[in-house]
Amino acid sequence: MQVKWVYENVTGYDSFYSKLNITLLIASVCLWKKYHPKHITNLYVDNITYDKLILLDILYLWDNVEILKYTDRINREILWAGCKPKVISQTKTPMLIVDHDFLIFKNIDEHLKDEVIYSYDEDMSQWYINSDDEYNKQLTDPIEFVQDKAANVSFLYLPDVNFAIEYGQQTVDRLTEFTALLGDNLNTGYLSACEQYELKEMLIKSKIKHKTLNQNIYSCNNLKFKEEKNNIGIWDLKESFLSYKHYGVDKRNIFDNKKGHKYVESISYLYRCIKASKLMSIEYLEDKFNKHINNR
Numbered sequence: 001m002q003v004k005w006v007y008e009n010v011t012g013y014d015s016f017y018s019k020l021n022i023t024l025l026i027a028s029v030c031l032w033k034k035y036h037p038k039h040i041t042n043l044y045v046d047n048i049t050y051d052k053l054i055l056l057d058i059l060y061l062w063d064n065v066e067i068l069k070y071t072d073r074i075n076r077e078i079l080w081a082g083c084k085p086k087v088i089s090q091t092k093t094p095m096l097i098v099d100h101d102f103l104i105f106k107n108i109d110e111h112l113k114d115e116v117i118y119s120y121d122e123d124m125s126q127w128y129i130n131s132d133d134e135y136n137k138q139l140t141d142p143i144e145f146v147q148d149k150a151a152n153v154s155f156l157y158l159p160d161v162n163f164a165i166e167y168g169q170q171t172v173d174r175l176t177e178f179t180a181l182l183g184d185n186l187n188t189g190y191l192s193a194c195e196q197y198e199l200k201e202m203l204i205k206s207k208i209k210h211k212t213l214n215q216n217i218y219s220c221n222n223l224k225f226k227e228e229k230n231n232i233g234i235w236d237l238k239e240s241f242l243s244y245k246h247y248g249v250d251k252r253n254i255f256d257n258k259k260g261h262k263y264v265e266s267i268s269y270l271y272r273c274i275k276a277s278k279l280m281s282i283e284y285l286e287d288k289f290n291k292h293i294n295n296r
Helices: 019-035 047-056 083-089 161-185 188-205 237-243 250-256 263-277 282-292
Strands: 002-007 040-045 064-067 095-098 102-104 116-122 150-158 210-214 216-219 224-229 233-235 244-246
Touching (some): 002 019, 019 040, 019 263, 019 282, 083 188, 116 188, 210 237, 233 237, 237 244
Parallel strands (some): 116 210
Antiparallel strands (some): 116 150, 216 224
């Protein structure tokens, strides 16, 4: 299985490389390799990030590292995940793509069969444009908004290469058009609609079998999982917490020591995850952080 991470510095500034985010990235791949030692791990980065990770001496954690190349005119500073669909559109094999803040706590090979799998369904109470959006109506192929859920793709397994390419390229095309149409009015709601809502819509319209890791629906408004469940999830809420963790918006709360999150404790927990993989010395990592990371 080809497993991919994409980590792009969309700002161009060194402050992009916080200790928390880099530690999350390392913990993500270390845990994946611990539980899936036969999987092939791939990292896609921009040139600036490549140079930074060379200094940190962590690129050996991935089997393959590739430099991102673009011809598409997507404003990735705002549409910050625009590099992910590009990578997906170029796949030649079934693939799994995970975000840098997604941690796995068990082997899941038994579930990686012929059905698309993504993290969870989420409602569209915020973070998304809707059917009334005037710019969507101007697209060459407008999003139709025929249902009311979106697919969170912090984890995304795509077993059908042709579908993966279609989904990835369609997302790239729409993000490119939105960039041209909106200019300074662009916001991340267009990214969410193209990358996450449209995936769910494509799966339903094309009657493609799909599952979620988590049965519970995530509320984008309340920033927590609801009691409401879908009928395609693998694990209930308790099982999900024991099987994986997606940090998502909690990263901001960790930075700010808010809503029950503590920065020092969070870093210590991630260090324990890394240490459990036996792939890296925490003392060595700390030394590299002290020399090359200026932002906590």
